Amino acid sequence: MPVQATIAGIASPQDLQRALSGAQYLAGEDLATAAYLALALGKPLLLEGAPGVGKTEAAKAIGSVLARQVIRLQCYEGIDAAAALYEWNYPRQMLAIRQAGEAYVNVYSDDYLLARPLLEALRAPDQSLLLIDEIDRSDHEFEAFLLEFLSDFTISIPETGTVRAARAPVVVLTSNRTRDLHEALRRRCVYHWIDYPDPALEAAIVMARASTVAQATADAVVASVNLMRAEPLTKPPGVAETVEWAEAATLLNSQGHPWPLAFRQAIGVVLKDQDDLTYMAPRLDAILPAEVA
Ligand SMILES: Nc1ncnc2c1ncn2[C@@H]1O[C@H](COP(=O)(O)OP(=O)(O)OP(=O)(O)O)[C@@H](O)[C@H]1O
Ligand SMILES: [Mg+2]
Incomplete structure (x- = not known):
């Protein structure tokens, strides 16, 4: 595969970073x-x-800046090739055979084929972006x-x-790392570990995603969420939780609940596990922002 320095008008990492932020996705320079x-x-x-650091959203944003149709294959335990490629529409085939009576009918034509994401990506008229989401949930055989x-x-x-693609799709794979992926798969890819964003970036994400939130609230929420992430929680809050908590x-x-009570009352938006809530309850006062301008 030859190196192509400019793709859809994007000629450098900085170009891509700018384009992504135009699509409301604030990527660090490394990503x-x-x-x-x-x-x-x-x-x-x-x-x-x-979970929740922005993997899926990154893929969608890349698709959006490249103007590629995003086709998503959501992996899950037990997913097999048929669910990823295609299946024959048996009920339709049976119906056609019945309706045809004595006449010949070819039930192995496109009319009876149910394209699943991988086939869809190859058949797309223009180059597509294939998002293979949460590949770690599938088994080794599927990988x-x-x-x-x-x-x-x-x-x-x-x-x-x-079926062959006129142009191979752009491919983005995501994994929550619930298990290690094959060496061979990693070797084929460019790899990036997305970390929680640093506080300035996360506050900027809150401001970009939640139009009603004041900068001081965004900063305060980000500081609190970072303290929570340092605790041994079962489900540490992701970026979506930060945005929603601020909102x-x-x-x-705005309905008259003063700070910091408003943060405490909205806690179910950020902590979604009973054990985590119990653990954090006595510690919340130390973590919640006391005052927001
Ligand atoms: N860098 C970012 N810029 C803008 N929004 C972001 C960013 N990172 C995360 N978000 C927000 O966080 C939400 C959650 O991100 P996303 O669903 O992509 O996480 P994920 O890593 O795929 O999580 P999971 O592992 O649970 O699937 C997004 O919908 C988006 O609102
Ligand atoms: Mg995801």
């Missing part, structure tokens, strides 16, 4: 660089990170199958022939 290199080298981008798909981007359908507390405050 923008990894994503730019993956695009330039024509390799899949593998994003790993804790090996994906590796093969990513090496040739063809699907062979015995009844109708081989929810702002709403309550």
Whole structure:
């Protein structure tokens, strides 16, 4: 695969970072660089990170700045090749056979094929962005199958022939790292670990995503969330929780609930586990922002 320095008008990591922020996704320089290199080298981008750090959203934002249709394959335990590639529409086939009576009907044609995300991505009229989300939830066998798909981007359908993409899709894989991925898969990709954003970036994300929130509230919420993340919680808050907590507390405050009570009342937006709530209850006073301008 030849190196392509400019993709859809994006000629550097800085270009990509700017374009992403135009799409409301604020990427750190390291993420923008990894994503730019993956695009330039024509390799899949593998994003790993804790839940809620912005992996899925990063893929969608990249699709949006490249003006590519985003086709998502959501992985889950037990997912198999059929669910990822295609299935035959049996009820429709049976109906057609019944209606045809004595006449011949070819029920192995496109009319009876249900395209699943991988086939959809190959068939898309323009280059698409294929998001393989939460690949760590699938098993090793499915991962090996994906590796093969990513090496040739063809699907062979015995009844109708081989489908090949006019242009291989841009591929982004995400993993929450609930298990380690194969060495072979990693080798094929450009890898980036997304960390929680630093406080300034996270406050900027809150401001970009939640239009009603004041800067001081965003800063205060980010500081508190970072203190929570340092605690041994089962479900540490992700970036979405930070944004929503700021929004929810702002709403309550606008309805007359004073600070910091508004933060405490909106706690269900940020802590979503009974054990975490119990653990944090006696510690909340020390963590909640006392005063917000
Ligand atoms: N860098 C960012 N810029 C803007 N918004 C962000 C950013 N990171 C996260 N977000 C916000 O956080 C939300 C959650 O992110 P996302 O769903 O992508 O996380 P994830 O890493 O895929 O989580 P999970 O592992 O639970 O699937 C997004 O919908 C978005 O609102
Ligand atoms: Mg996700």
